[in-house]
Amino acid sequence: MITLxxxxxxxxxxxxxxxxxRAAELRAAGVDVLNLSVGEPDFPTPPxxxxxxxxxxxxxxxxxxxxxxxxQLREAVTVKLSRDNGIVVPPEQVIVSNGAKHSLxxxxxxxxxxxxxxxxxxxxxxxxxxxxxLSHATPVIVGTDxxxxxxxxxxxxxxxxxxxxxxxxxxxxxxxxxxxxSRASLERIIEVARSHDLWLFSDECYESLSYxxxxxxxxxxxxxxxxxxxxxxxxxxxxxxxxxxxxVTGPKxxxxxxxxxxxxxxxxxxxxAQIAAIAALTGDQSVVAEMKDAFNRxxxxxxxxxxxxxxxxxxxxxxxxxxFLNVSGLVGKQANGTRxxxxxxxxxxxxxxxxxxxxxGEAFGDSEHIRLSYAASDENLMEAANRIKSVVARLx
Numbered sequence: 456m457i458t459l460x461x462x463x464x465x466x467x468x469x470x471x472x473x474x475x476x477r478a479a480e481l482r483a484a485g486v487d488v489l490n491l492s493v494g495e496p497d498f499p500t501p502p503x504x505x506x507x508x509x510x511x512x513x514x515x516x517x518x519x520x521x522x523x524x525x526x527q528l529r530e531a532v533t534v535k536l537s538r539d540n541g542i543v544v545p546p547e548q549v550i551v552s553n554g555a556k557h558s559l560x561x562x563x564x565x566x567x568x569x570x571x572x573x574x575x576x577x578x579x580x581x582x583x584x585x586x587x588x589l590s591h592a593t594p595v596i597v598g599t600d601x602x603x604x605x606x607x608x609x610x611x612x613x614x615x616x617x618x619x620x621x622x623x624x625x626x627x628x629x630x631x632x633x634x635x636x637s638r639a640s641l642e643r644i645i646e647v648a649r650s651h652d653l654w655l656f657s658d659e660c661y662e663s664l665s666y667x668x669x670x671x672x673x674x675x676x677x678x679x680x681x682x683x684x685x686x687x688x689x690x691x692x693x694x695x696x697x698x699x700x701x702x703v704t705g706p707k708x709x710x711x712x713x714x715x716x717x718x719x720x721x722x723x724x725x726x727x728a729q730i731a732a733i734a735a736l737t738g739d740q741s742v743v744a745e746m747k748d749a750f751n752r753x754x755x756x757x758x759x760x761x762x763x764x765x766x767x768x769x770x771x772x773x774x775x776x777x778x779f780l781n782v783s784g785l786v787g788k789q790a791n792g793t794r795x796x797x798x799x800x801x802x803x804x805x806x807x808x809x810x811x812x813x814x815x816g817e818a819f820g821d822s823e824h825i826r827l828s829y830a831a832s833d834e835n836l837m838e839a840a841n842r843i844k845s846v847v848a849r850l851x
Contacts (some may be wrong), residue, residue, distance in 0.1 A: 462588075462589060465585075465588040465589070466585045466588055466589060467581075467585060469581055469582070470581060470814055470815065470817075470818030471492060471493075471494055471581060471814050471818065474492040474802070474806075474812050474813070474814050475490065475492055475493055475812070477806065477812065478490040478492060478806070478812035481806075481810070486810055487810055488806075488810045488811070488812055489810065489811045489812070489831070489835050489838060489839045489842070490812040490831075491811060491812060491813050491827040491828050491829070491831060491836075491839055492812040492813055492814045492826075492827075492828065493828055493830060494630060494777075494828060494830075495690070495691070495694075495696040495830060496691060496694040496696070496746060496750075496776070496830050497830045497831055497832070498694045498746055498749075499694060500693065500694050500695050500698070500731075501693065501694070501735075501739075501742040503734055503738050503739060504693060504695065504731045504734050504735045504738070505731070506734075507730055507731045507733070507734035507738075508727050508728070508730060508731040510730075511726070511727045511730035511731065512727055516726045516727055516729075516730050517726060517727065518726060519722060519723055519726070520723045520724070520726050520729060521723065522714050522717055522718040522722060522723050523549070523550040523551060523710065523713075523714040523717070523723075524549070524550060524551025524552075524702070524723070524724055524729060525551075525726075525729045525730075525733075526546065527733060528551055528729045528730075528732055528733050528736075529546040529547075529549045529550075529551060529702075530546050531732070531733045531736045531737050532546075532549045532551070532702050532704070532736065533545065533546055533549060533704075534736070534737065535736040535737070536685075536687075536704060539662075540659075540662070540670075540672040540674070540675055540685075541672070541675035542672055542674045542675050542678070542685060542704065543678070544704045547707050547710065548704050548705065548706070548707050548710055549702055549703070549704050549710065550702065550703055550710045550713050550714055550717070551700065551701070551702045551724050551729065551732075552701050552702065552703070552713075552717060552721075552724060553699045553700075553701070553721055553724050553725070554688060554690060554699040554700065554701040555658065555660050555686045555687060555688035555690070555701030555702070555703070556582060556701065557699075557701060557717075557721070558686050558701045558702060558703040558713075559582070559583075559586055559624075559656065559658065559686055559703075560582075560586050560589070561703075561713040561716050561717055562656060562684055562686075562703060562705075562709070562713060563586040563587060563589065563590040563592075564589075564590055564713075564716050565709060565712040565713055565715075565716060566590075566621070566622060566654055566709065567587060567590040567591075567592035567621055567622060568590060568591055568592060569591040569592065570592070570619060571590075571592035571593070571619060571620075571621035571622075572592065572593050572594075572595045572617060572619045572620045572621060573587045573592050573593070573594055573595065573620075573621060573622045573623070573624060574595050574597055574612065574615065574616070574620060574622070574623040574624065574653075575587070575594045575595065575596055575597070575624050576596075576597050576598075576599050576605075576607055576624075576625065576626075577596050577597070577598060577599065577819065577820035577821060578599070578605065578629070578631050578632055578779065578816060578819035578820055578821040578824070579596070579624075579626070579819055579820050580626055580629075580630045580631070580658070580819070581818050581819060583624050583626075584596075584820075587624075592621065593619075595615050595620070596820060597611050597612045597615055598611055599632075599634070601632075601770065601779075601781075602770070603637075604632075604634035604635050604636060604637070604772075604773050605629060605632040605634035605779075606634070606636050606637065606640045607640065607643075607644065609643060609647075612647065613647075616647075616651055616653075620651060620653060621653065621654060622653050622654035622655070622656060623644065623647070623648055623653055623654070623655050623656065624656040624658065625644060625655065625656065625657055625658065625673075626657075626658040626660075627641075627657075627659075627774070628661035628662070628664055628665055628670075628772075628773065628774025628775040629661075629774070629775060629777075630660070630661065630775055630777060631777055631779055631814070631816070631819045631821075631824075631826040632772060632775075632777065632779040632824075632826075633754075633772025633773065633774055633775040633776070633777045633778060633779060634772060634773060634774070634779075635665050635666075635667070635668065635670075635772075635773030635774040637668075638671060638676075641671060641673055641676055642676060644673070645673055645676060645677045645680060645683075648680070648682065648683070649677070649680055652682070653682065654682045654683075654684065655673065655680070655682060655683045655684070656684050656686065657672065657673045657674065657683065657684065657685050657686065658686045659672060659685060659686060659687050660686065660687065660688045660690065660691050660701075661691055661774055661775040661776075662687060662692070663691065663692040663743050663746075663747060664691065664747055664750055664774050664775050664776060665773065665774040666747075666750075666751045666754065666773060666774060667773050668773070670774075672685055673685070674704070681706050682706075683705065684703055684704070684705035684709065685703065685704050685705070686701065686702075686703045687701065687702055687703075688700070688701040688702070689701070689732050689735050689736070691775075691776075692735075692743055693735040693742070693743065694746065695728075695731070695732070695735065698725070698728040698731060698732070699724065699725060699728060700724060700725075700728050700729065700731075700732040750776045750829065750830070752833075753776070753829040753830075753831075753833065753836060754771065754772065754776070754778075754829060755771075756829075756833060756836055756837070757778055757827070757829045757836050757840065758770075758771045758778060760836070760837065760840035760841075761778065761780060761827075761840055761843070763844070764840075764843060764844045764847055765784075765847070765848075766782075766784030766785055766788075766847065766850075767780055767781065767782060767784060767785070767843075767847065768780070768781035768783075768784065769781070776828055776829050776830045777826050777827065777828055777829070778826075778827050778829065779816070779821075779824045779825075779826055780813075780824055780825050780826075780827055781823050781824050782795075782798055782801045782823065782824065782825055783823040785801055785847065785850060788850035788851060789850060789851065790804075790808075790846075790849040790850045790851065791808075791849070793808075795850065797815075797817065797822065798815040798816045798817050798821070798822065798823065798824060798825050799815045799817050801813075801815070801825055802814065802815045802825055804846065805825075805842075805843060805846065808846040808849075809839075809842035809843055809845065809846040810842065811839045811842050811843055813825045813826060813827050814826040827839075
């Protein structure tokens with residue numbers, strides 16, 4: 456009999472990866488599936504970044520690097536943070552990891568432990584509670600306001616902070632909602648963290664995709680608050696999801712502790728991808744603006760199309776490349792023996808009947824919505840909306 460460690464049972468599998476796998480299996484079987492479940496840009500990595508990686512191999516950058524990342528990449532991160540975010544830090548306060556996901560995991564490992572509580576806002580990115588569980592701490596879920604870009608319900612937050620609360624994890628622009636918090640909410644969450652002496656994690660992986668207002672980093676708003684960590688990534692900004700380069704800045708003691716953990720787990724980030732990341736952060740930034748313009752156009756397109764479908768409610772997100780579609784109007788309806796009771800049922804119905812892959816809001820701690828990614832061509836978005844409209848019309 457095989458006995459697994461207790462921590463395995465504390466962690467849920469990734470619903471987003473599960474749906475992507477199902478979509479791939481159907482495609483392999485010859486089904487024309489439109490996959491709107493994927494959480495990555497559909498654009499290729501810009502040519503100058505690929506060229507830098509090829510040159511890195513020719514130049515012999517194929518060996519281990521320092522654990523926290525190449526010195527020249529950490530320096531490039533500081534230049535980027537100053538240029539784009541107004542965050543001024545030295546390289547020793549930066550660590551590069553195998554994606555921002557890895558950075559967030561490492562930070563939870565060094566700052567949270569059994570007996571601690573960590574505030575997470577719902578709808579949340581699927582990995583936030585799991586990182587907390589793996590650190591043996593307890594995630595405490597706080598609601599948000601769908602009509603205000605899913606900003607925190609601050610009264611509920613105040614009620615849920617206890618003597619055991621150790622940190623807060625925030626994500627704006629948000630995965631899964633696309634919500635972008637206002638300056639007032641950012642200032643308020645910083646004040647909450649400061650007044651209770653809490654760690655504040657700011658996941659900014661979608662920082663380049665804020666459409667209606669300039670993006671602001673909490674660390675730029677409150678540079679004097681030392682218990683604030685900023686997590687960013689090359690994945691969404693430069694269409695480099697598979698390259699696995701993310702980074703975090705925070706107090707040097709925390710960065711040193713994260714480097715210690717990372718050194719014993721993955722040694723260092725990929726050497727070739729690190730050179731490519733330098734080209735991404737310091738090179739031509741016009742490609743970032745071009746992708747943002749395309750996503751913004753698609754945002755308007757998909758919201759317009761989905762808003763026309765009866766019994767569905769679609770708010771326009773302020774950032775990222777997701778719409779969080781309210782499907783509560785479908786609950787209780789049925790077709791062909793299928794009865795809709797939850798967002799899980801909606802995603803299953805859309806996959807089997809419309810061949811459109813989406814992700815249930817239940818994966819993100821929400822019971823009324825599903826997530827659709829508009830990181831797809833205009834043609835595929837239009838076709839997906841038409842398919843959804845057709846099968847929703849069959850429900851009665």
